[in-house]
Each structure stands twice: as structure tokens, then as C-alpha cells.
Amino acid sequence: xxxxxxxxxxxxxxxxxxxxxxxxxxxxxxxxxxxxxxxxxxxxxxxxxxxxxxxxxxxxxxxxxxxxxxxxxxxxxxxxxxxxxxxxxxxxxxxxxxxxxxxxxxxxxxxxxxxxxxxxxxxxxxxxxxxxxxxxxxxxxxxxxxxxxxxxxxxxxxxxxxxxxxxxxxxxxxxxxxxxxxxxxxxxxxxxxxxxxxxxxxxxxxxxxxxxxxxxxxxxxxxxxxxxxxxxxxxxxxxxxxxxxxxxxxxxxxxxxxxxxxxxxxxxxxxxxxxxxxxxxxxxxxxxxxxxxxxxxxxxxxxxxxxxxxxxxxxxxxxxxxxxxxxxxxxxxxxxxxxxxxxxxxxxxxxxxxxxxxxxxxxxxxxxxxxxxxxxxxxxxxxxxxxxxxxxxxxxxxxxxxxxxxxxxxxxxxxxx
Amino acid sequence: xxxxxxxxxxxxxxxxxxxxxxxxxxxxxxxxxxxxxxxxxxxxxxxxxxxxxxxxxxxxxxxxxxxxxxxxxxxxxxxxxxxxxxxxxxxxxxxxxxxxxxxxxxxxxxxxxxxxxxxxxxxxxxxxxxxxxxxxxxxxxxxxxxxxxxxxxxxxxxxxxxxxxxxxxxxxxxxxxxxxxxxxxxxxxxxxxxxxxxxxxxxxxxxxxxxxxxxxxxxxxxxxxxxxxxxxxxxxxxxxxxxxxxxxxxxxxxxxxxxxxxxxxxxxxxxxxxxxxxxxxxxxxxxxxxxxxxxxxxxxxxxxxxxxxxxxxxxxxxxxxxxxxxxxxxxxxxxxxxxxxxxxxxxxxxxxxxxxxxxxxxxxxxxxxxxxxxxxxxxxxxxxxxxxxxxxxxxxxxxxxxxxxxxxxxxxxxxxxxxxxxx
Numbered sequence: 001x002x003x004x005x006x007x008x009x010x011x012x013x014x015x016x017x018x019x020x021x022x023x024x025x026x027x028x029x030x031x032x033x034x035x036x037x038x039x040x041x042x043x044x045x046x047x048x049x050x051x052x053x054x055x056x057x058x059x060x061x062x063x064x065x066x067x068x069x070x071x072x073x074x075x076x077x078x079x080x081x082x083x084x085x086x087x088x089x090x091x092x093x094x095x096x097x098x099x100x101x102x103x104x105x106x107x108x109x110x111x112x113x114x115x116x117x118x119x120x121x122x123x124x125x126x127x128x129x130x131x132x133x134x135x136x137x138x139x140x141x142x143x144x145x146x147x148x149x150x151x152x153x154x155x156x157x158x159x160x161x162x163x164x165x166x167x168x169x170x171x172x173x174x175x176x177x178x179x180x181x182x183x184x185x186x187x188x189x190x191x192x193x194x195x196x197x198x199x200x201x202x203x204x205x206x207x208x209x210x211x212x213x214x215x216x217x218x219x220x221x222x223x224x225x226x227x228x229x230x231x232x233x234x235x236x237x238x239x240x241x242x243x244x245x246x247x248x249x250x251x252x253x254x255x256x257x258x259x260x261x262x263x264x265x266x267x268x269x270x271x272x273x274x275x276x277x278x279x280x281x282x283x284x285x286x287x288x289x290x291x292x293x294x295x296x297x298x299x300x301x302x303x304x305x306x307x308x309x310x311x312x313x314x315x316x317x318x319x320x321x322x323x324x325x326x327x328x329x330x331x332x333x334x335x336x337x338x339x340x341x342x343x344x345x346x347x348x349x350x351x352x353x354x355x356x357x358x359x360x361x362x363x364x365x366x367x368x369x370x371x372x373x374x375x376x377x378x379x380x381x382x383x384x385x386x387x388x389x390x391x392x393x394x395x396x397x398x399x400x401x402x403x404x405x406x407x408x409x410x411x412x413x414x415x416x417x
Numbered sequence: 418x419x420x421x422x423x424x425x426x427x428x429x430x431x432x433x434x435x436x437x438x439x440x441x442x443x444x445x446x447x448x449x450x451x452x453x454x455x456x457x458x459x460x461x462x463x464x465x466x467x468x469x470x471x472x473x474x475x476x477x478x479x480x481x482x483x484x485x486x487x488x489x490x491x492x493x494x495x496x497x498x499x500x501x502x503x504x505x506x507x508x509x510x511x512x513x514x515x516x517x518x519x520x521x522x523x524x525x526x527x528x529x530x531x532x533x534x535x536x537x538x539x540x541x542x543x544x545x546x547x548x549x550x551x552x553x554x555x556x557x558x559x560x561x562x563x564x565x566x567x568x569x570x571x572x573x574x575x576x577x578x579x580x581x582x583x584x585x586x587x588x589x590x591x592x593x594x595x596x597x598x599x600x601x602x603x604x605x606x607x608x609x610x611x612x613x614x615x616x617x618x619x620x621x622x623x624x625x626x627x628x629x630x631x632x633x634x635x636x637x638x639x640x641x642x643x644x645x646x647x648x649x650x651x652x653x654x655x656x657x658x659x660x661x662x663x664x665x666x667x668x669x670x671x672x673x674x675x676x677x678x679x680x681x682x683x684x685x686x687x688x689x690x691x692x693x694x695x696x697x698x699x700x701x702x703x704x705x706x707x708x709x710x711x712x713x714x715x716x717x718x719x720x721x722x723x724x725x726x727x728x729x730x731x732x733x734x735x736x737x738x739x740x741x742x743x744x745x746x747x748x749x750x751x752x753x754x755x756x757x758x759x760x761x762x763x764x765x766x767x768x769x770x771x772x773x774x775x776x777x778x779x780x781x782x783x784x785x786x787x788x789x790x791x792x793x794x795x796x797x798x799x800x801x802x803x804x805x806x807x808x809x810x811x812x813x814x815x816x817x818x819x820x821x822x823x824x825x826x827x828x829x830x831x832x833x834x835x836x837x838x839x840x
Contacts, residue, residue: 063520067513112573196622200545229546305516307542312512352501370465372505
């Protein structure tokens with residue numbers, strides 16, 4: 001995949017690498033790749049021989065791609081806070097958790113006190129207990145609630161910087177999952193079901209109306225029928241649409257006035273303030289937009305797993321998300337996407353599969369997944385040594401980091417390098 | 418931009434053209450009924466984190482058993498495929514991997530049934546997915562799930578919400594937490610003569626369940642429960658907690674939970690504050706069994722344990738097929754398994770093999786054999802758990818409700834007695 005990142009020279013002024021044509025080109029690439037992947041898994045994979053089909057199902061199952069898309073959505077959200085606005089957030093998992101639980105509350109039989117069920121355009125079977133709302137609407141509700149939560153967490157941190165900001169966000173990321181763990185008995189009311197979590201959730205449907213499904217090229221494409229656990233292709237399309245929305249919002253905001261304000265705060269908060277950038281408004285907007293996407297990621301995650309459990313929302317998740325942003329290229333949406341897809345695949349499928357193949361080949365019994373963090377940490381160390389700006393850095397970040405290297409060399413050589 | 422557009426267009430056209438050329442492919446998950454074919458049994462355990470020591474032994478025990486039977490049952494060749502439902506990030510079972518594994522079980526065309534999951538929470542995710550297998554339902558038999566809700570009415574909506582196709586496809590070869598908690602309370606009252614107990618739980622699904630069962634039975638036995646509260650696994654010390662408990666004057670402590678939730682520190686601090694286990698009795702459920710680290714702690718000596726079945730120590734003393742399996746395991750791997758769940762892993766495989774032997778080799782038929790007609794019975798002379806057992810065709814629960822009582826003595830878990838469940 002060519003990336004065509006513009007090369008910067010000393011004589012060339014810094015320019016936005018997100019000009020309109022650039023954005024359109026990337027939108028085309030994203031849509032094209034997403035479409036090719038769907039066509040491949042829907043139409044081509046069933047035609048491949050058993051050996052090739054098994055190989056692909058083992059090394060790149062569509063279910064793993066769907067899970068990776070959850071990470072992509074959340075990483076794009078975190079990128080707005082960390083990459084755009086430069087606000088270190090170590091508790092992003094809290095929004096993921098809130099989004100997941102909102103999906104569980106609004107799309108399951110959990111609230112069995114509601115004996116006849118509350119239904120709104122849902123694909124759930126009739127006459128069930130609980131609340132059953134259409135998942136598109138749940139996405140919006142979850143995003144809005146998380147955006148509000150983002151403002152709540154953002155407000156007390158406005159005066160904080162660096163380590164102190166990180167500590168406050170870390171605290172928030174620890175408190176929220178604990179609330180879900182202990183929420184089984186809130187004045188006698190079971191709000192979260194504690195560590196038992198909530199499962200299963202309602203099956204979602206792509207659209208609330210229309211024909212149940214259409215036939216295309218020998219494949220059945222669901223339209224309004226509920227998606228079962230094996231409709232991973234249809235779920236892939238839904239998750240891609242949510243990811244595409246996040247990418248679109250992220251790119252458009254980056255180009256606009258708010259995006260430029262975020263970058264100004266990131267580069268030099270004092271200078272930005274002196275130039276008239278509204279710090280409070282801009283920072284809160286970054287938290288809100290990032291949290292909105294975290295909420296979307298939470299709903300997608302809950303739908304993907306058909307369940308939510310509080311102990312899944314651990315501090316490690318926030319760190320892995322941050323690593324995805326740093327590794328991919330902080331500030332660059334496409335870099336973050338590549339980082340998220342790569343690390344998510346490596347965690348869920350790549351390393352276990354590599355281990356299986358190695359053990360099969362050499363007759364060993366090494367538990368490869370247990371070395372996950374060793375490999376992961378080594379990659380991060382190597383990246384920091386040789387490519388601090390990430391795999392696909394934002395042009396501005398790259399130039400800042402390269403400038404420092406050049407100055408060091410000039411000091412040593414006493415002249416131009 | 419034009420170049421990019423051309424490349425994408427070519428790729429899309431190519432994919433569609435390939436699709437148009439083909440006919441209908443083999444549906445994933447289809448299993449034929451022909452004889453002499455190879456069938457796969459999957460195991461689905463957390464192979465990372467604290468439970469890994471136990472689950473690796475279960476896998477080894479199953480491998481050993483399949484070798485002993487020549488990987489054959491009837492006309493079928495049986496292979497084993499090991500799935501890991503844990504992640505390094507979680508350090509334990511991971512819901513995302515449970516979801517993925519369930520889809521993989523179904524997609525693996527020759528896979529006929531699954532042994533697992535090790536944790537009830539993971540089973541609650543996987544069972545509904547396997548239940549909806551278009552070529553199934555696909556059978557899952559657990560060797561270690563003790564949460565009652567998987568098979569019988571417990572929390573709201575359970576167990577029906579795990580079976581969306583309204584057909585059972587889940588069975589287990591161990592008894593449930595309600596029976597284990599009940600047995601522990603009965604043993605403490607009748608054999609140890611305790612009057613006032615304080616109950617601690619690890620705030621996990623399993624720990625809460627078994628602690629609540631203990632508390633419920635205590636009420637029937639006129640055993641006074643001074644309190645039932647969670648312990649925080651992240652605490653470096655529990656002396657403050659036990660000082661508070663000491664003031665209430667208990668003569669027993671029941672730990673509902675798992676040793677890997679900082680159970681070692683809890684046991685040490687219990688003895689430091691309340692004295693050794695002869696003064697104030699200490700008892701834990703099977704979440705505290707199978708840990709060499711616990712067994713060799715000076716503070717754990719005299720601690721009583723319950724296990725929802727028959728334990729390794731008891732089965733060795735009893736002799737028969739189970740003892741032979743333990744000896745064979747020790748011969749192959751250098752030492753007997755530390756966990757009694759290893760033998761229950763073999764018992765789960767025996768149930769699946771018996772169902773395969775009666776079936777036509779399809780998933781649907783295998784599941785049907787277990788849950789209809791006479792069901793499956795494993796006779797005593799071949800049973801990995803030392804006595805005949807069968808699976809209830811209505812619920813999927815095992816019919817043997819024995820709970821074993823052990824005591825930690827001389828740095829090992831020693832058999833005390835089999836506790837018969839009485840209601």
C-alpha cells in the first residue's frame with residue numbers, strides 16, 4: 001500500500017497534508033479496501049480450495065478483523081485527545097466501558113423488571129423482558145452520553161498538564177470499571193450485574209425496515225433480518241460504516257478551525273492562548289469528541305462479543321490503545337488505523353497462530369501468546385530508538401522530530417549535514 | 418488519484434468476476450456422516466495467566482487418554498485441537514477470544530464437539546453461539562464449570578437465554594456451586610462443630626455464587642453467619658480485615674473464591690490475626706485446590722477444601738481406571754497432575770466419545786445422542802472419575818453429586834471424605 005506522504009524540505013513550508021484532494025484520495029482508498037475485503041470474504045473465500053480457505057480462516061478470520069475495527073474506532077477517538085490536542089489520556093477505556101454498558105442496558109433482557117419490554121425498531125424477538133432499542137439509535141445515545149462524560153472528566157483537568165493530567169485520567173479509567181464491578185447492588189437495585197456481566201445482547205439488524213435479505217451472486221445479504229453469531233460479513237459492513245464515520249469526523253475536524261486550535265494547543269499552549277485560542281472550549285471539545293467515539297467503540301464491542309463484562313475494561317486496554325496511537329503515528333488518522341489494525345491482529349490472531357505454526361514445524365510446545373508483552377514492548381523500544389514519530393507520522397510531527405536530529409548532527413559536525 | 422482509482426476498480430472487478438464464476442461452495446461447519454473420517458474435539462481453556470498451570474495439565478491428560486485409545490472411537494479417528502481463550506492483556510479468559518473461539522469451533526468443518534470452557538463466564542458466551550450452529554447445535558461439555566445458571570434456573574432468564582434455539586447443547590461432568598457450598602456448610606457444622614462463621618468472597622462470579630450457597634445452607638443448619646463481604650484482590654494486607662472479624666469472635670472462616678485472587682496473602686493474614694487453623698477453622702472451595710504454592714504454605718496447614726467431584730488423592734487411594742490414568746500421566750509427564758480437573762477433562766472427553774459412538778458422525782446427531790433417549794452413561798470400569806456417571810438428558814448436569822472434602826496436611830491435599838449431598 002503506497003502512502004504518498006509528502007516529503008518535506010527545508011525550503012518547503014509546512015503545509016497541511018489533509019488538503020481536500022488528499023482527503024478524497026484516502027476516502028477512496030479506505031472505501032475501496034473495505035469493499036475488496038468484504039467481497040473477498042463473502043464471494044471469493046467460499047470458492048477457494050480447502051487448504052487456502054483454512055489458511056485464511058486461521059491467519060486472518062473476518063471475526064478478528066471485526067474486533068480490530070473496535071480498536072480502530074477507539075484509537076481514532078483517543079487520537080483526537082492525544083494526537084490532535086496533545087492531552088495525555090490514560091483512562092480512555094472508561095468511555096469504552098460506558099458505551100458497552102449502555103448497549104447492554106438498551107439491547108437486552110437485563111432489566112427484567114420491565115416485564116413486557118420496551119421496543120423501538122429493534123430486531124429482538126417480541127414479548128421479551130427489558131429494553132430493546134435499535135442499535136443505530138443506541139450508537140447515538142451512547143456517543144452522546146460518553147461525550148457528556150468526556151466533558152465531566154475534562155472539566156477538572158483543564159488546569160492540569162502532563163503527568164498530573166495523566167494521573168487524573170488514569171483515576172477516571174480505574175473508577176468507572178470499578179463502578180460496574182460494584183454496581184450489582186445500588187440501594188438494592190441491580191444496575192450492572194457486577195462481575196457476572198450482561199449477556200446475551202439482542203441481535204442487531206443492518207436496517208430496521210425493508211426486505212429481510214437479498215440474494216446477490218449466490219450469497220444472502222441481510223437487510224432487516226437479525227444478524228446471528230455467524231453473520232460476521234454483515235457485521236463487518238456495519239462496523240466499517242461506524243469506523244468510516246469516525247474517520248470522516250476526525251479528518252474534517254482536523255482541517256477546520258477547531259482542529260487548528262487543537263494543534264496550536266498541542267504545540268504550545270501558552271502561545272495558543274496568547275493568539276486567542278479558547279483553551280477551555282477547545283480542550284473540552286477534544287475530550288467530548290474523543291469520548292463520543294469511545295462510546296461508539298463500546299457499543300460495537302458489545303455487539304461483537306454479544307456481552308459485556310467489567311473486568312475486561314482494565315488499565316491495560318488504555319495502554320494498548322495509547323500504544324496503537326503512538327506506534328501508528330500520533331496525529332495521523334491513517335497511521336493510527338494501521339497501528340490499531342496491526343496490534344489488534346497481532347494480539348488476537350497473529351502471535352497465537354505464529355506459535356501454532358512454529359510448534360507444529362519444530363515439534364516444540366512453546367506458549368507463544370504468553371510472550372505477547374515481551375514482543376510488544378520490544379517493538380515499542382525499537383520504534384522509539386529508530387522511528388519515534390511512528391510508522392506513518394503526521395507531517396508536522398515528523399518535521400519537529402527530524403529537526404531535533406539535524407540540530408544534534410550540526411552541533412557535532414559544526415556545519416550542514 | 419487516477420492510478421489509485423484504477424487499481425481499486427480492477428480489484429473490485431476481479432473479486433466480482435471470481436464470484437460470478439463460482440458455484441456454491443461447501444458450507445463451513447458441515448460434517449458428513451461417512452464412516453472412517455477424522456473428527457476433531459476442541460478444547461477451550463485459558464492457557465495464559467494463573468489458570469494456565471491447571472489447564473495445560475488438563476490438555477495433557479486428554480492427549481494421554483486419546484493416545485491410550487489409539488485416537489479411535491468406532492469408525493472415527495479422533496484428533497485434538499487446543500484453543501486458548503485467554504489474552505496476555507487480560508491475564509485470564511477474555512470475552513473477545515471466547516466469541517472468536519466459538520465462531521472458530523463452528524467454522525472448523527471437522528470439529529465435532531468442544532471440551533470447555535474452563536470458566537463459566539466464557540461458557541455463557543460460547544454456548545449460545547454453538548447453539549445457533551446451522552449444522553448443530555454443537556455440543557460443549559465442561560470439566561470445570563460450576564455456575565448453576567448454565568443448566569438450571571438461577572439468575573433471571575437463566576438458563577433459557579443461553580439456548581436461543583430452544584435445544585440443549587451444554588453438559589458438564591462436575592457438580593454445581595450450590596451443591597458445593599451446601600456440602601461445605603454441612604461438613605463444617607456436622608464434622609467440625611462450628612457455630613459462628615465469617616464468609617469472605619473474591620467478588621467474582623464463582624466466588625459470590627459459592628459463598629452465597631454456603632450462607633443459604635448455614636441458615637438451614639442454624640449456623641450463625643457473622644458477615645459475608647468481598648475481599649479486594651489488590652490489597653497488600655488483610656490484617657485490618659481480620660482484626661475487624663476477630664472482634665466478632667468467629668470459630669470459622671469460609672473463603673468463597675479463588676486462590677489466584679491473592680488467596681495466599683489472605684490465608685497468611687488469617688493465621689497471623691486469628692491463629693492457626695485448629696483454633697479458628699478455615700475452609701475454601703475448589704478455587705483453592707490444585708495450587709502447590711498454597712499446599713506448601715505453613716499457614717495453610719489444617720485448611721479444609723471442598724471439590725465438586727472426586728479428587729486425585731481419593732481416586733488414587735480407590736484404585737481402578739482413574740488411578741491407572743494418574744499413574745500413566747505421572748509416567749509420561751514426570752509427576753501426577755496437581756489438579757483434579759485433569760481427570761474431569763478426560764471424563765468430558767469420554768462423554769463426547771460415547772455420544773460420537775452412538776451418532777452418525779454429525780454435530781447434530783452427537784448432540785442429540787446426549788440429550789435424548791437414554792442419553793450417555795459412562796460405566797465405572799472405564800470412568801475417569803472412578804465411578805459410573807451419566808448426563809441428565811433434560812439439563813445436561815452430571816448425575817453424580819459427590820463433593821470431596823480434603824485437608825491440607827504435610828504440604829499436600831489429603832483426602833478426608835466424600836460428602837453426600839442432602840437437601
